[in-house]
Amino acid sequence: MRILKGFSVGLMMLLATVAMAQAQGAKTAGGKGDLRIYFIDVEGGQSTLFVAPTGESMLVDTGSPDARNPMSPRDASRIAAVCKLAGVTKIDNLVITHYHSDHVGGLPQLVALVPVGRFIDHGPNREGADYQGGASTVAGYNAYQKVLAGSTADHLTAKPGDVLPIKAFHVEVVSADGEVIAKPLALGGQPNPACATSPHKDIEGSENDRSVGMVITFGKTRILDLGDFTWGKEPGLVCPVNKLGKVDLYIASHHGLDRSGSPALVDAIAPRIAVIDNSGRKGAAATTIDTIRGSSRLEGLWQLHTAEGNDAAHNTDESHIANLPGSDAGNYLEVSVRPSGGMAVTNPRTSETVEYPAK
């Protein structure tokens, strides 16, 4: 009886251990040598964490401020939680693409939770308080300057053509402060036939136009993150010559709003996977979904939220959505980039991973 009892307790412990391992395994499909990318749900802002196999990290943007919950601010807490599960105790590089509140706003609350080694941005804010929404931009910029003034961390102003001082993956700056690279990247330089038919939109004259844009390369895999860089500015990167070349993963510009992500851009970069950091009510415009789906190499479209204003035909498959309507779960999406060039996307909501083998 004793033996049996001991056996059943031992068995239960074993089963519990297996279940825990399975639950933890479900969190990530990341292998040892992978670059892991976490798309953190900051409800229609941006916050994307890159973690190299060496542990070196880069966070792009910090979501929004949360004045109502200073003790547990929504976006900063979500970013800190993802840092913890990713094993990041210090953000080695924090890139602020531009000074809109949904990108820089969460910064003061985040640095109170996770230390930062180096701040990278496009230089001074150029959007005044008189511009629509400009007051929050000025406030966000000023709060950031206050953090910088009180910090011993490095501070770098990124310029087009720069390569960021990151060892474990290669980051080329392609846009900053409204300027773009003068010459194509090594894998760019092709003519772009989509320029002839891609609709024209005016430049906004906002901070969006000034976003720090980057091509991130790990092994053979190329990733494009242009922040909120706008439609009217995109021809500078891809028309008439595609200066960027093709990419494997497209972090959909500007949360998938139709003020960015022209056919000229998306056809030129021809991504295998696209991830949209939208919220339920912001971004992932139906036209953006059509443009991405219409690109020539697309294998997978992922969204942080169901776009609640769109019909089912203009949302990706539910299995590829991190947060469904009515949920405030704050689920992230994770992309693992294999050293071989393959990619895998994990949806923690479903614990499913979709593999995109190297080609």
Ligand SMILES: [Zn+2]
């Ligand atoms: Zn934004």
